[in-house]
Amino acid sequence: MKPAICTRPRTAETARSGCESTTRLPAASRAKRTNGCRKSCCPIRSAGSGRSCSRCGSPARAMARRRDSQAAPLPTNSASPKNRNASSRKRNKRSPRKCSARRANSTSSFAKSRRKSCSACSPPNSGASSRSLSASGSTGNSTRRRLPATNARATRLATRRPKARRRATAPPRSRNPSPRPADDAGPHWRRENSCSGVAAVRYLGPIANCRRRILSPTRIASQSGRRKDSPPTVPRRALGSHTGVTIMLRATILALAVGSLFLASAAGQDRETKVRDDRDKLKDSDVWVYNDFDRGVAEAKRTGKPLFVVFRCIPCEACSEFDKALLEDESDVRDLFDKFVCVRVVQGNGLDLALFQFDYDQSFHAMFLSADKTIYGRFGTRSARKEHEDMTMQGLRQTMLAALELHKDYPRNKFELAGKQGKPVDYPVPEAMPDLKGKYGAKLDYGGKVVQSCIHCHQIRDSQRTAYRTANEPMPVEVLYPYPLPETIGLRMDPNEAATIAEVAEGSIAAKAVLKKGHRIMKLDGQPVISTADLQWVLHNAPASGEIVVQVTSPRETGRAPLTDETRLKLPEGWRGRTDISWRPTTWHLRGIATGGLVLEDLTDDARKERGLSGDSLALRVKHVGQYGHHAAAKNAGFQQNDIITAIGDLKDRRTESEFLAYALKHRAGDKLPAKVLRGGKTVELKLPIQ
Numbered sequence: 163m164k165p166a167i168c169t170r171p172r173t174a175e176t177a178r179s180g181c182e183s184t185t186r187l188p189a190a191s192r193a194k195r196t197n198g199c200r201k202s203c204c205p206i207r208s209a210g211s212g213r214s215c216s217r218c219g220s221p222a223r224a225m226a227r228r229r230d231s232q233a234a235p236l237p238t239n240s241a242s243p244k245n246r247n248a249s250s251r252k253r254n255k256r257s258p259r260k261c262s263a264r265r266a267n268s269t270s271s272f273a274k275s276r277r278k279s280c281s282a283c284s285p286p287n288s289g290a291s292s293r294s295l296s297a298s299g300s301t302g303n304s305t306r307r308r309l310p311a312t313n314a315r316a317t318r319l320a321t322r323r324p325k326a327r328r329r330a331t332a333p334p335r336s337r338n339p340s341p342r343p344a345d346d347a348g349p350h351w352r353r354e355n356s357c358s359g360v361a362a363v364r365y366l367g368p369i370a371n372c373r374r375r376i377l378s379p380t381r382i383a384s385q386s387g388r389r390k391d392s393p394p395t396v397p398r399r400a401l402g403s404h405t406g407v408t409i410m411l412r413a414t415i416l417a418l419a420v421g422s423l424f425l426a427s428a429a430g431q432d433r434e435t436k437v438r439d440d441r442d443k444l445k446d447s448d449v450w451v452y453n454d455f456d457r458g459v460a461e462a463k464r465t466g467k468p469l470f471v472v473f474r475c476i477p478c479e480a481c482s483e484f485d486k487a488l489l490e491d492e493s494d495v496r497d498l499f500d501k502f503v504c505v506r507v508v509q510g511n512g513l514d515l516a517l518f519q520f521d522y523d524q525s526f527h528a529m530f531l532s533a534d535k536t537i538y539g540r541f542g543t544r545s546a547r548k549e550h551e552d553m554t555m556q557g558l559r560q561t562m563l564a565a566l567e568l569h570k571d572y573p574r575n576k577f578e579l580a581g582k583q584g585k586p587v588d589y590p591v592p593e594a595m596p597d598l599k600g601k602y603g604a605k606l607d608y609g610g611k612v613v614q615s616c617i618h619c620h621q622i623r624d625s626q627r628t629a630y631r632t633a634n635e636p637m638p639v640e641v642l643y644p645y646p647l648p649e650t651i652g653l654r655m656d657p658n659e660a661a662t663i664a665e666v667a668e669g670s671i672a673a674k675a676v677l678k679k680g681h682r683i684m685k686l687d688g689q690p691v692i693s694t695a696d697l698q699w700v701l702h703n704a705p706a707s708g709e710i711v712v713q714v715t716s717p718r719e720t721g722r723a724p725l726t727d728e729t730r731l732k733l734p735e736g737w738r739g740r741t742d743i744s745w746r747p748t749t750w751h752l753r754g755i756a757t758g759g760l761v762l763e764d765l766t767d768d769a770r771k772e773r774g775l776s777g778d779s780l781a782l783r784v785k786h787v788g789q790y791g792h793h794a795a796a797k798n799a800g801f802q803q804n805d806i807i808t809a810i811g812d813l814k815d816r817r818t819e820s821e822f823l824a825y826a827l828k829h830r831a832g833d834k835l836p837a838k839v840l841r842g843g844k845t846v847e848l849k850l851p852i853q
Contacts, residue, residue: 433477433613440476444506451505458505462533468569469531470502475618481526484553494555498562510592510617512604519584521645522619523746530565537582538568540695545647546745552657560660564692581689592617597625623748631755637827639706639738645698646741651731655694675712675729685713707735743820756826758796758851759788762819778816782807795851806840810850826852
């Protein structure tokens with residue numbers, strides 16, 4: 163059916179209501195038609211002519227009042243006329259569905275176009291919505307039908323609206339719509355019924371910032387059961403820019419989740435690649451015997467050279483730079499490799515625990531042995547400091563030279579080396595421990611997941627502690643505080659030398675033994691000391707209290723032999739608990755047992771003054787709260803980050819986290835220690851579970 167053309171002169175009323183009189187026509191045509199809108203369904207025709215609406219039969223004045231109370235201007239489409247016409251042409255390619263009454267009344271006659279519309283698909287209350295849609299410039303296919311082909315130029319002008327006139331019909335469109343107003347702000351949605359289907363307009367926010375939402379007939383039909391005063395649901399594909407931001411946000415979150423999974427997978431693959439690349443690089447090396455200690459022993463017996471055995475956990479990032487420097491061709495110790503049988507061990511599987519006893523919290527460690535497996539010394543230290551502050555290539559060189567001197571005197575000095583040998587153990591290899599038994603084999607699975615088949619060194623220490631806890635036996639102090647750092651007795655060693663003192667803490671155990679900066683420790687408890695690791699080995703096996711004989715040399719003028727002196731270290735009761743174990747990877751396992759997953763730190767003196775706490779009272783700040791598994795026990799008990807524990811159990815005096823761990827582990831699993839926590843200036847009483 164060919165639509166009527168509105169020839170009503172443009173006025174403020176027509177611009178406000180969206181009458182199609184805004185279209186341009188030849189002047190002769192406009193002069194002939196001045197009685198109002200000739201469109202059969204437009205209520206403006208009724209208001210302009212004084213007659214009732216030919217479409218719905220409502221009086222003209224009632225239609226005018228309804229228009230003034232309900233009609234709301236809509237913003238113009240932000241799309242350009244070119245793009246909008248292109249989208250309209252695409253829509254017009256699809257033939258709109260028409261009812262049978264409309265098809266029966268369709269004719270080419272211009273006069274019959276004013277015939278009354280079908281009441282089945284055009285209910286009487288659709289006039290206001292028609293005006294709203296007309297104002298926005300989009301009413302579906304019913305307003306975009308072809309015009310009479312009387313004048314081609316007139317037809318083009320009739321289908322085109324000037325930009326200025328379109329913008330005048332509605333306020334400018336806001337880029338950031340306001341939130342939807344309250345219910346008492348009035349209706350914010352409209353519906354339009356037409357022969358092409360049912361469309362809906364939804365307003366989100368004030369009228370000046372509203373946005374149009376067109377719903378398909380299928381979607382509207384599915385919402386026919388909704389309340390009349392409730393807005394229809396907008397399909398996701400029809401949402402505007404503000405919902406587009408939400409969609410983009412969701413897409414970003416999804417991308418981050420997928421990316422994190424990818425990174426985790428890539429990290430796992432990278433660990434696998436590191437292990438495999440290390441083997442491919444060194445398995446055929448002329449310098450290293452790769453992951454085969456027995457073959458290294460056979461080579462040492464054949465050549466008479468000492469063994470230089472390196473234990474390296476390849477996936478661990480700690481000490482990776484030091485290990486990389488060791489393998490370089492221009493390494494500072496490269497010239498000494500020919501004097502040793504160099505063996506590289508990259509697994510804890512099958513490790514002889516009676517022979518290879520060292521600090522298992524390290525990811526790099528070295529041992530020097532004879533062909534009959536007598537230990538000359540150890541090398542490798544780790545603490546909370548940076549890597550180069552504990553180990554340097556120059557320090558390794560000095561230790562290797564000292565090990566060669568001991569090898570020259572072997573076996574005459576075998577009696578002095580007796581203390582360096584390993585102590586009796588409960589399990590010969592790590593995979594025989596109850597916590598690891600049945601989970602790992604004696605060799606790495608290079609044909610499958612090689613990293614998951616490897617026993618890491620720190621797992622050995624974890625398994626030792628788990629065995630005591632499972633048997634409900636007290637944990638020995640040497641298991642709780644393994645390999646005390648030299649700082650425990652007040653010493654700081656020079657990393658560039660074999661076993662030379664760099665600093666002595668005032669009032670410490672070492673200061674009382676008259677040890678000074680520059681002293682070279684030659685023997686400790688009768689054992690030759692060639693590195694800081696050797697010093698830690700002696701302290702690890704030292705008694706809970708007692709004395710240790712120390713033999714040192716003092717540097718003298720050039721050309722004179724160093725002065726040898728002997729002194730004694732007096733170890734008081736509880737000296738071992740002064741060592742810091744917070745940096746150790748195995749301490750995380752201890753926290754799950756003793757603190758329920760809390761990471762604690764002693765408050766500094768300045769922080770104590772700010773909170774009004776004395777310097778000798780207990781004040782442990784909760785630095786971190788575990789979130790998963792048995793490390794979430796404290797979280798479930800009510801502990802929070804930045805809580806200050808001022809009392810727990812019968813403990814009220816000042817303690818470090820390491821000392822508190824020793825106190826907590828004296829209790830049995832299942833005990834709950836009453837605690838007082840300072841939170842926001844108020845004291846809160848909680849109970850810390852022991853597991």
